Amino acid sequence: MDLVGDKLVFEDFAPGALDTYRKQAKFKWKKLKLFFEDEEMLKIKMKVWKTLENDPIFERPEVELTTDEKKRRAARQLRRYVDCMFPEKDIRKLPYKKRTRLLMACNEALNSTFPDVSIKYALGVALFSNTIVTLGTDRHQRFAFAGNKMLSCLALTEIAHGSNTKQMRTTATYDEKTQEFIINTPDFQAAKCWVGNLGKQCTIALLFAQLYTKNQCHGLHAFVVPIRDPNTLMPYPGIVVGDMGEKIGLNGIDNGFIMFKNYRIPRENLLNRTADVTPDGEYESSFTDPGKILGAALENLSMGRVGIMQESSNNLICAITIAVRYAAVRKQFSSNGNGDEELPLIEYQLHQWRLFPYLAAAAVLRVFVNNFAETYLSTVEKSSSDSTELENLNEMVSEIHAMVCCAKPLLTWTCRDATQECREACGGHGFLKCARLGELRIVNDPCVTYEGDNNVLVQQTSNWLLRQWHAVNSGERLSSPLGSCTFFVHHMDIVGRKYCCRSISELQTIDCLLYGFSCLDKHLIYFYQGGYTNDPSMAVNVKETILQLCDRLKPDSIAIIDSLAPPDYVIHSVLGKSDGKLYENLQTAITHAPGAMSRPAWWQEIVDTTPFMKLQSKL
C-alpha cells in the first residue's frame, strides 16, 4: 500500500514464502482492506507515515537510547509533529465530526509508529485544546491551539488518589483582595503525578483542584496554570515540579509530579463554562449538583478512552500480523515424525487454537471500534449543536459512557492477552527487540490502568446496567437510546430459552463466528451456572466448533492479515514482514546490528590470566 499523489495504490506483494497461503484465499485482500478502513482515513494515515519515514528527526535509533535521550527525542519529535499540522492547515474550518475523525486517524498513525510522541501530543495538544473548548469560555481561547509555544499537560491524578477523584486534596482558594486563586498542595500524597509532558517540558498545566470560596468547597474544577517560563523552561517560584523517573516503558514521555505552595493565578484562569467565581467571591454554577460539574469535566476524558481503543486495536493487529506471518513461514516437526517435510506452525491445531481467535478478534474489533467512534462522535456533535431534546441527550451520553467504560477494558485486555500469546507463539525469536512484540506489549500495558482503571471502569458499566435492570423490573422506562440493552425488555423470554444445538448458518463470516465462539468458550461456565444448559455437549460443541472454524479460517488467514496490516514500515518487525523472508531478514537484522560482531571495548576487564587455582588461594 502506498500513497502516490492523492491516490492510494495497492501493489501486489513480492513473491515469497507467504505465497502458499496467499494463493489459498477465497477473496481479494485489497477489497477487504477498504472494508476494514475508510479510504480517506487510510490516505491521511499514509500521508503521516510517509512524512515520518522521510524525516531524519523520526529516524529509528539503531541502539537502545538512554532514558534522557529518549525524552529528548520525543520532545523534539513532538515539536516537529506539531509543526506538520496534520491532517491539514485549515483543520478548524471543518465540521466537528469530520475534523475529529481526521485528527484521530492522524493520532492512530503516529501512535502505531511513535507511541511516546503520540501520547505527548494527545495530552499536551489535543486533550488540552478540547478541554479548553469544552470547559472554558472566550477568554480561554488564546490557550487553545497554542502549539509549540505553550505545551500543556493535564494534572488530575494525585499520589494517593487516582480512581477516587472526589477525594483529591489540591486546593484552589479564592482571594477576593487580589482576585486570585491560591493553589496549594497540603503534602506529597496530594502532589499531582503521572502528568504526561510535565516532567521536563510543558509550560502550562490544566489543573484539577478543589475550589474554595468563602471557606466553602465547591468540588473539583479546572484551572489553567502557568508552570514554567517558556523562554527558560525554569519553573515559577512556589512550584516544585519534577519527573516521575524511569518507568517500565514509554520512557520518552516525561511524566511528572508537581506541588504548589501558595501559588497564585488570576481569577480568569478558572475554566468557567459550567461554573464561575465573581470578582467578589460569589460562586455561581449552572448546575445544582457539584458532582455533575465534575462529571461534565471528566466526560472529556471519554475521548481519550476512544483513542485508547483505537490504539489497542492497532497494536492487536500489529501483534497478530507478526505472529501469523511467522507461523506461516516457520516450520518445525513433520507429520510423519521423520522430519523430511516439516510443517509450518500454522498447520498445527494447537497453534491455530492459540492465534486464530486473536486474528478473528483483531478483525471484529477493528470494525467495532470504527463504528463505535462514529456513534461516539455523532453523540458529541449532537450534544454541542442541539439542546432541544436534553433528556434524550443526557440518556445518550450516559449510555455512551457506559459503553466506553466496558469497551476500553475489552480492547486493552484483549490486546494485553494477544501480545503475550503472540510473543510466546514466536518462541525465542519473539524475545528479540526487533521482533517488536515486547514494545507492543509494553505500550499497551499502561492502557489497562490509565484513563480509568479497567477494573473500576467495568463497574461503572455494571452500575448503569443495574440501573436499567431496576427500571425494567419496576415498570419504569428503559433509558437506552442507543439500544445496547433493549434486550432487557425481553428478559423473561430470553431467560426461558435453553440450549439447543443447530448447525452454523453460512451467512456469517468465519472470523465473526470464531470471535463469537472464542468469547463463548471463555465464559462457557456461566451457561451451566445460569441454567441455560446442563448438557455436556454444549461445552464439547463450542470447543469442536472453534477447531473447525480455525481449520476453515486457515486458507484465508494470511489474506485477512494482509487486509488488516499496515505497511511494513509500521509493523516494523523482523518476524512479520510482508515478504515472508523470515530468515534472510533475521540474518540482516542480527549481523548488521552495530557492534554485533566486534569485541567489546571493555574486553580487557574480563580477560584474566591468573589461573583459577591461584585465584582460589587469594580468597
Added chain:
Amino acid sequence: MDLVGDKLVFEDFAPGALDTYRKQAKFKWKKLKLFFEDEEMLKIKMKVWKTLENDPIFERPEVELTTDEKKRRAARQLRRYVDCMFPEKDIRKLPYKKRTRLLMACNEALNSTFPDVSIKYALGVALFSNTIVTLGTDRHQRFAFAGNKMLSCLALTEIAHGSNTKQMRTTATYDEKTQEFIINTPDFQAAKCWVGNLGKQCTIALLFAQLYTKNQCHGLHAFVVPIRDPNTLMPYPGIVVGDMGEKIGLNGIDNGFIMFKNYRIPRENLLNRTADVTPDGEYESSFTDPGKILGAALENLSMGRVGIMQESSNNLICAITIAVRYAAVRKQFSSNGNGDEELPLIEYQLHQWRLFPYLAAAAVLRVFVNNFAETYLSTVEKSSSDSTELENLNEMVSEIHAMVCCAKPLLTWTCRDATQECREACGGHGFLKCARLGELRIVNDPCVTYEGDNNVLVQQTSNWLLRQWHAVNSGERLSSPLGSCTFFVHHMDIVGRKYCCRSISELQTIDCLLYGFSCLDKHLIYFYQGGYTNDPSMAVNVKETILQLCDRLKPDSIAIIDSLAPPDYVIHSVLGKSDGKLYENLQTAITHAPGAMSRPAWWQEIVDTTPFMKLQSKL
C-alpha cells in the same frame, strides 16, 4: 531477617502501616518462614545476599544503563561471583545431593537479585560443568570447574530449529587422517543461536552437532569447542560469532550466534561417556538407539528446568509481596461513599479475588518446588550411584521427566499471570521501574519458551500419561514409581463419582484450600463437560467458597507474606517494603532520582520563541 555470625536472626518489623494486619495474624510469621524454607538454605542465601549488598561491583545503577554497559556489568559481576566460590570453597567434597541443594540455593539468591548474572553463571559454569561430568570422561575433567579462565556456553538451538532438536544441521564430521572433527554450519538457518555468554564473553562452547563418521550420521553429540583466545577474546579463524542484539529484557546476558566453516577440533573433544569414535573412525556406542543417546544428553537440561521452577517461585513471591503490601496500605474510596474513612484496597472483595489466589499459589508452589527438587535430586543421585535396578530407575527418570515437563510450565505460566495481575493491581505506580513489577515480569517472560517451550513440554507429559493410560487399559503394569498417576488404576471408580456438596474440613490450611479452589475455578467447565455434574450449584459453590476463603485469609495475609518474602534488599520495590511506609518511600524514590528536578541539558532545543502563527506561515 539477618545473618549474624552463623546464626539466622529474625527481628520484628518496625511499627508502621502494616501493623493493623500484622496484629490480626493467628500465627507467628517466623515459625512459618522456617516451614517454607530449610534453615540451612536460608543461611546460605542470606550469606550471598549480604555479600552482594556490600560489594560495590554489585551496586545497583541509579539510572538505566546502555545495553553495552549492562553486558559489561554482568560480565564483571559474573567474574566476581565465580571468585566468591559460593556456597563454600570445598564444595566438591560434599555428597552430590547436599552439594547441589546448596548450589541451587545460591543460584536462587543470585537470581532473585541479579538475574542476568545468575543465568550467565548457570549456563556458563554450572550447566557446563554438569554436562562435562555427566557426558564426558576423565580426559574432559580439566574443562570442568574451570572458573573464570574458561567461561563456557551451551550451543544447541539453531536459527531454524529449537524444539525439534533432531533436525539440527550443524555437523561434526570425523577426519581419520588428522584425527579431528570438522565442524560445519551449512547456512545461517543452521547457525547456533540464543547461546548465553557466547555473544561477547565465552572462550569455549559445549556444542551439539550431528556426528558423522564414514558418511554415516549418528545423531546429535556434544563437543567441547574452543571459540575465542582467552587472552585476547578474539574468535579463532573459521568461526563467525556475534551477539543476538537487543532483547525485550535480560540485556546483561550476551546471547550469541555462531557459524563454523570447516573448523577443526581434536577427536578427544567429543564427550564420550555414552559413545565414542575410535582414532580410525569407528563409531562405538553403549546405546543401541541413537535417540537414547540424545535423550541422555538432553536430560541434563532437566536440572535447568528445576532451577527455572525455583526462580519462578521466587519471582511469584516477590510480585505478590509487593502487590499485597501495597494493597494493605493504599486506600481508595470508602464503604459509605463519602470518603471520610477510606478503605485499604485489601478490604475489597474484587481486590482479594484478584490477588489472594496468587498469594495462595505462592505459598503452595513454594512447598511443592522444595519437595520436588528433593525428589529430583534423590533420583539423580540414585541414578549415578546405583545401577542394579536399572529398569525401575529408567521408569523413575521417565516419570521425573514427565513431571518436570508440566511443572515448569505450571510455575512459569502462574508467575506470568501473577506478575501481570500484580502490576495492574498496583495501578499507575506499578508502572514505575522502581516498583520492580516490570522487571519481575520480564525476567520470567523468556522462561515460558526457553529450556523447552511450555506448549511443547506439556505435550511430553501428555505423551507419558497416554502411555500409562494405555498400559492400564491393556492390562499392562503401570510405570509410575513416584506415584504421580497411580490413580489411573482406580479410574473406573473415579469416573463413576459424581459431584456432591460437602462442607470444608478445617484440617486443611486456608491457603491450600484457596489454591485448590482457584485451580478448580479455572477448569470448572471440564467438570460439566466430563459429566461429573450437571448441577449449576457446583459453579456457584466454587466461586462462593473462593470469596469466603479470601475473607478468611485476609487477617493472615500480611503474616503469610512476611513468612514468604525475602528481605527488602531482595524485594527491591518502592511499593513493597516491609515498613509499610508507602508514600514516604515513593517520595524519596521519586524526588531523589538523579536529575528528577533539574532542567534537561537539552532544554534550549525545545524552547521556541517563534510564535505559533509565524511557524504556521513558514510551512
